[in-house]
Amino acid sequence: ASFAVPYIVEDALGNFIKIVGNPNLGDVKMAMLGVLNPKKTPNDVTDDGAKKCGEVWFNELRLSNLDETGGYAALARMDLQLADIGTIKFSGNMHTAGYGNIDQRVNLRARENYNQFDVSANINAGKFAPKSWGLQLPVFAGYSQTVSNPIFDPYDMDVKFADKVKAYDGDARDSVRKAAQDFTAIKSLNFQNVRIAPPGDKKRQVWDLQNFDFSYSFTQTNKHTPLLEKDQLDEHQLAFGYAFSNKTKPIEPFKKMISQKRKYWALIRDINFNLLPSNFTFRNSISRTIGETQIRNIDEGAYPIPANFFKFFTWNRTYSLRWDLTKALSFDFNAMNNSRIDEPFGRLDTKEKKDTLWKNIKRLGRNTGYNQSLNANYTVPLAKFPLTDWVTLRAGYGTTFQWTAASLLAKSLGNVIGNTQNRQINGELDFTKLYNKSKILKILNSPKVQGPKGNKSEDGKGQSKGKDAIGRGSKESNSMRGGQENPLNPRGDKENAVAKEENVEREESKPNEKENKKEEPTTSARSKSKKGSKGKANTTLASAKDSTGKAKPKSLVVKDKKVKKKKEFNPPEGIRSFARLLMMVKRASINYNENLGTTLPGYMDSTQVLGNNWGSGNPDAFAFGYQPSRQWLEAKGRDNVLTRDSLFNAQFQQQYSQTLNITANL
Numbered sequence: 001a002s003f004a005v006p007y008i009v010e011d012a013l014g015n016f017i018k019i020v021g022n023p024n025l026g027d028v029k030m031a032m033l034g035v036l037n038p039k040k041t042p043n044d045v046t047d048d049g050a051k052k053c054g055e056v057w058f059n060e061l062r063l064s065n066l067d068e069t070g071g072y073a074a075l076a077r078m079d080l081q082l083a084d085i086g087t088i089k090f091s092g093n094m095h096t097a098g099y100g101n102i103d104q105r106v107n108l109r110a111r112e113n114y115n116q117f118d119v120s121a122n123i124n125a126g127k128f129a130p131k132s133w134g135l136q137l138p139v140f141a142g143y144s145q146t147v148s149n150p151i152f153d154p155y156d157m158d159v160k161f162a163d164k165v166k167a168y169d170g171d172a173r174d175s176v177r178k179a180a181q182d183f184t185a186i187k188s189l190n191f192q193n194v195r196i197a198p199p200g201d202k203k204r205q206v207w208d209l210q211n212f213d214f215s216y217s218f219t220q221t222n223k224h225t226p227l228l229e230k231d232q233l234d235e236h237q238l239a240f241g242y243a244f245s246n247k248t249k250p251i252e253p254f255k256k257m258i259s260q261k262r263k264y265w266a267l268i269r270d271i272n273f274n275l276l277p278s279n280f281t282f283r284n285s286i287s288r289t290i291g292e293t294q295i296r297n298i299d300e301g302a303y304p305i306p307a308n309f310f311k312f313f314t315w316n317r318t319y320s321l322r323w324d325l326t327k328a329l330s331f332d333f334n335a336m337n338n339s340r341i342d343e344p345f346g347r348l349d350t351k352e353k354k355d356t357l358w359k360n361i362k363r364l365g366r367n368t369g370y371n372q373s374l375n376a377n378y379t380v381p382l383a384k385f386p387l388t389d390w391v392t393l394r395a396g397y398g399t400t401f402q403w404t405a406a407s408l409l410a411k412s413l414g415n416v417i418g419n420t421q422n423r424q425i426n427g428e429l430d431f432t433k434l435y436n437k438s439k440i441l442k443i444l445n446s447p448k449v450q451g452p453k454g455n456k457s458e459d460g461k462g463q464s465k466g467k468d469a470i471g472r473g474s475k476e477s478n479s480m481r482g483g484q485e486n487p488l489n490p491r492g493d494k495e496n497a498v499a500k501e502e503n504v505e506r507e508e509s510k511p512n513e514k515e516n517k518k519e520e521p522t523t524s525a526r527s528k529s530k531k532g533s534k535g536k537a538n539t540t541l542a543s544a545k546d547s548t549g550k551a552k553p554k555s556l557v558v559k560d561k562k563v564k565k566k567k568e569f570n571p572p573e574g575i576r577s578f579a580r581l582l583m584m585v586k587r588a589s590i591n592y593n594e595n596l597g598t599t600l601p602g603y604m605d606s607t608q609v610l611g612n613n614w615g616s617g618n619p620d621a622f623a624f625g626y627q628p629s630r631q632w633l634e635a636k637g638r639d640n641v642l643t644r645d646s647l648f649n650a651q652f653q654q655q656y657s658q659t660l661n662i663t664a665n666l
Helices: 161-166 170-180 263-269 351-362 408-413 431-435 439-444 464-480 494-518 523-533 573-582 620-624 630-638
Strands: 007-010 016-019 073-082 086-095 112-124 138-150 182-196 212-224 228-245 279-295 308-323 329-340 366-380 391-404 415-430 587-603 653-665
Touching (some): 138 170, 415 431
Antiparallel strands (some): 007 016, 086 112, 138 182, 212 228, 279 308, 391 415, 415 587
16 A cells, blocks of 8 residues: 555544554654534534533653663674785674663663674785786775664664564565665775886886886775665776886086086086986876665655766876976976766666767867976076176076866856966075185185284284294204204204204205106206295205215205295285175075966867867967967957857956065175
């Protein structure tokens, strides 16, 4: 019988009871009692039609004899370790009706028989392949199930579920049990980052399989409840990628042809370039989600309820390229294309629907969005020239481009495209390095050099030359007396005398070495004259041998000549302080930045490669940061590249900003 047909019963007194639907005590939320004195009708001859007066008593309604039967619960877990192959895990838990904490009330305790379990395995399947392959194949598989059986039937809440199930046999019993259960099952299978990585440190090539990786995951969720006959959700994730990183060594054709000593030829000597990019990445991400929901026909009406379908099929492609063309010039490019694969409505249960799906997949889907960015950086080679090596100058150019497809419901309004452009120049000035190029400025900018302890400067307050002469005289007289101390030098300065003799030996050996190598008799004299011009002691041998042919002691053949030293520039502290005040700026930086951007709605063309449709040539340089002018827009309008829909009211927008920052360190 249908619940929509009224159920009518007549009692012994001729009263009729009419019931529509399926009422039960489980749905009772409120009870109301009252006395009614109906209005007299011609058909009721027993009613006098008069008012009645009386006193009525209602006993208080109370709930008693509550079922406080308790329940129990259990929990189990087991983990298995399969050496280095993987792990397997089991877990489960359950509780019966009436289970709860000791401090919980009856209505807060469990009112269903619940059980849940799951099993999962995480296996490194690459261990089963030869080790030389370097196969990495991680596999995850899992299954989880949850079942909840109520105490009372969800459709007849005043009838126990166990009693209702016993009233049926065979398939009918299974159908009743399934309709009343709250059931959830989850299946999953994953292959994450499958790749080949051979052992060893072999250099990667562009075509090597180890540059590729693969991932796939599948999850299926099945549910059915008293209100849902079927609720199934399937999720597929597929990823395929390629990544190549190259440690390129730049080609320098003139490096060995030009010497490092030729500073002004450094620009040509350091010319370099790379033939291959340093990094390239390509990745595909395919995601498909399909759900089917079937609402249960509870009252078993004559009108079937159709199933609802949820479909979401996308294909995203990303690209990344970095290329250091030279050590000073580099650029990187990133792009991402979003597309949607349209599916036929409903289940794919016919050949025509399946062919339509595969046709859309082969077309790489319908583009819904495209984004790209391009950045280029260049360092001006000012460091290659000695006169400008204190300046660092870098220039950069960056651009972005976005294309967003119009809704299928408003294709006549056109797509939306936009771009940005960034131009920047960064400069750093190292004034300390510039000052040090001048010897005078370098001395003024450095701390004053203090003379030896006890000596005074040559500004009239003392005479250091006299002291040096006395010191030399004391050394000479000391050596002539066979080591006796000079009365002007109590300490004797024996160590200085020894050092003096060693210097003489070195001065004597140098010209001899040059004579042996070059056999030029004038080399020794020329060497001695150079040393004398630098203010050093010019020593000669008075006589290398005596009349018997024996060598004389060196202490007797040394002759010191007083040479006037070149006076070094050593300004007083006042001049140094004034010069440092003028050279207070040590470092400065200049940053100049320009930002431009355009948003153009109503664009009717599509994208193919690098943001352009190479068949029509649109939007040409706009995809690389070009800021359109009025003439450009009018030309695109004449070519029907822009929409002519009368309902179009989106705004064309452009923005521009300019920033200049100058900082200095004192």
